[in-house]
Amino acid sequence: GENVEQHPSTLSVQEGDSAVIKCTYSDSASNYFPWYKQELGKGPQLIIDIRSNVGEKKDQRIAVTLNKTAKHFSLHITETQPEDSAVYFCAASKEGSGGSNYKLTFGKGTLLTVNP
Amino acid sequence: DAGVIQSPRHEVTEMGQEVTLRCKPISGHDYLFWYRQTMMRGLELLIYFNNNVPIDDSGMPEDRFSAKMPNASFSTLKIQPSEPRDSAVYFCASSFRTGRGYTFGSGTRLTVV
Numbered sequence: 001g002e003n004v005e006q007h008p009s010t011l012s013v014q015e016g017d018s019a020v021i022k023c024t025y026s027d028s029a030s031n032y033f034p035w036y037k038q039e040l041g042k043g044p045q046l047i048i049d050i051r052s053n054v055g056e057k058k059d060q061r062i063a064v065t066l067n068k069t070a071k072h073f074s075l076h077i078t079e080t081q082p083e084d085s086a087v088y089f090c091a092a093s094k095e096g097s098g099g100s101n102y103k104l105t106f107g108k109g110t111l112l113t114v115n116p
Numbered sequence: 117d118a119g120v121i122q123s124p125r126h127e128v129t130e131m132g133q134e135v136t137l138r139c140k141p142i143s144g145h146d147y148l149f150w151y152r153q154t155m156m157r158g159l160e161l162l163i164y165f166n167n168n169v170p171i172d173d174s175g176m177p178e179d180r181f182s183a184k185m186p187n188a189s190f191s192t193l194k195i196q197p198s199e200p201r202d203s204a205v206y207f208c209a210s211s212f213r214t215g216r217g218y219t220f221g222s223g224t225r226l227t228v229v
Contacts, residue, residue: 034217043120043207043220044159089159103149103172104218106159 002027004092006107014115019080021110023090024072030092033066033073034104038087047088048075051095080114087111120221122208128227134196137224140189141210149218150183150193151207159207165191198228 003026013019025033031052036044050057050064050073057064061080066073077084091104121140129135141148149164163173168185176183180199185191195202205225209218 036220041222043209043222044218045220046217049217103161103164105161108158 002030002092002094002105004090004105004107006090006110008110009108010111010113012113012115013080015080015082017080019077019084019112019114021075021088021090021112022072023074023092023107024070025092025105026071027092027094028068028071029094032093032095033064034091035064035075036089036091036106038089038109040086044089077112080112082114082116085112085114120208120210120219122206122221122224124224125222126225126227128229129198131199131228132197133228134194135198135202135226135228137193137206137208137226139191139193139208139221141191141208142219143189145210145212145219146188147211148185148191149209149211150191151209151220153205153207153223162193195226198226200228202226203228 004023006023011019034049035047037047038044048059048062048064050066052068055066061078063076087109089109090107093104120142123138146167150162152160152162162175163183164171165185181195183193203226205223207220207223209220211218
């Protein structure tokens with residue numbers, strides 16, 4: 001089955017700096033890569049996702065890049081703010097079509113701390 | 117929409133007791149997933165349903181774990197008998213057929229003493 005590795009496990013940055021979290025996946029058939037943010041005491045929340053037909057996607061201060069050849073994808077957060085502090089998870093799945101089922105395999109998570 | 121609703125939020129039980137966790141998915145979502153989260157193992161998929169039918173239960177750790185989805189708006193995860201190593205946060209998530217990502221509930225923190 002799919003295996004997703006995520007690095008680093010912890011990341012501490014100063015407010016205003018950029019943060020980068022990297023993930024690799026093992027199954028070349030995976031084609032959907034979401035990122036989730038989990039705040040203390042809450043469930044993971046989807047913040048951005050990318051499909052294998054694009055190499056980059058941006059949403060304000062958040063961007064995700066995908067390298068299908070190398071089987072890795074990354075989350076980039078610019079101009080970090082204290083409220084960005086949370087655990088971030090990457091995930092991968094094989095989306096089908098016409099009703100095919102799918103399931104997400106998650107990385108182990110990265111604890112991001114943004115220091116004021 | 118109120119999102120995915122899980123109950124209870126916290127559960128403390130003694131070893132050997134039966135525990136039932138409950139989940140109400142988002143209306144219209146046809147996939148439902150049960151995950152377990154621990155520091156050591158991260159987020160583990162236990163089982164998922166499509167249109168109320170179990171599709172993959174390969175993540176269910178032992179026969180002590182069972183899950184049901186009697187209708188589109190309700191699912192349960194049962195552990196009987198419970199053991200201390202079952203202590204974790206259990207999440208339910210639901211989604212559309214494809215491409216929409218999951219919506220997670222707030223989780224149930226289970227402590228077995």
